[in-house]
Amino acid sequence: MNTVSDPNEATAIAAAGQTRAAEAVRVKLSPDGFAIDHPDQELGEQLMAEALGVADRDAMHGILRQLVKASVNGQKPDAVNLAFMISMVKSIKPRDAVEAMLVAQMVSVHVMAMRCAYHLANADDIARQDSAARALGRLARTFPAQMEALNRYRNNGEPAITVQNVRVGDGGNAIVGNVTQHRSVIVSDSSGATAVTDA
Structure with missing residues (x-):
């Protein structure tokens, strides 16, 4: 008989089981569409929605449907592409529906950019090279703009201000390291530097 005497150990075991279950949740493609591939359908849908x-x-199925369509390779959805896209969305960890939509767009733009890079590398003539190069350029510019939009949304619309090339005169004080400012607070993430607040 397996018993756990320590309640903290029991919690850790349960958390490890949930982590494995969260990692195991996948999407299974079929000719009729897609389904969550998990032994417990309700738990699988909950874990996918959280991821x-x-x-x-409804929101989870909507985002998944859009990712399935964006994963198409040739004429049908690509399971490997879809698994990659879902994995990237999970790793970015969207915190609400707005972030979920933006992150799904970011992942899709990345996949399309890589397809354009492939087409550019394998283009047989100048027209195809030009077309792939233009599309790749647009997608490559879109992705950082989406990252900036996500960062701005996560910071409640406040753009981060990065200061470079600071000159300090005699007797002045400076912070050495990366400094980010939001509204009236300056934070230094340098381990040896002192944080300055209420700037």
Whole structure:
């Protein structure tokens, strides 16, 4: 008989089991569409919704449907592409529906950019090279703009201000390290530097 005497150990075992279950949740493609591939369908849908950063089943299915369509390779959805896209969304950890939509767009733009890079590398003539190069350039510019939008949204619309090339005169004080400012607070993430607040 396996018993756990320590309540903290029991909690850790349960958390490890949930982590494995969260990692195991996948999407299974079929000719009729897709389904959550998990032994417990309800838990699988809940875990997928949490991973995608959405609050309910309808939003989760909507984001997944859009990712399935964006994963198409040739004429049908690509399971490997879809698994990659879902994994990237999970790793960015969207915190609400707005972030979930933006992150799904970011992942899709990345996949399309890589397809354009492939087409550019394998283009046979100048027209195809030009077309792939233009598309790749647009997508490559879109991705950092999306990252900036996500960062701005996560910081409540406040742009981060980065200061470079600071000159300090005699007797002055300076912070050495990375400094980010939001509204009236300056924070230094340098381990040896002192943080300055209420700038």
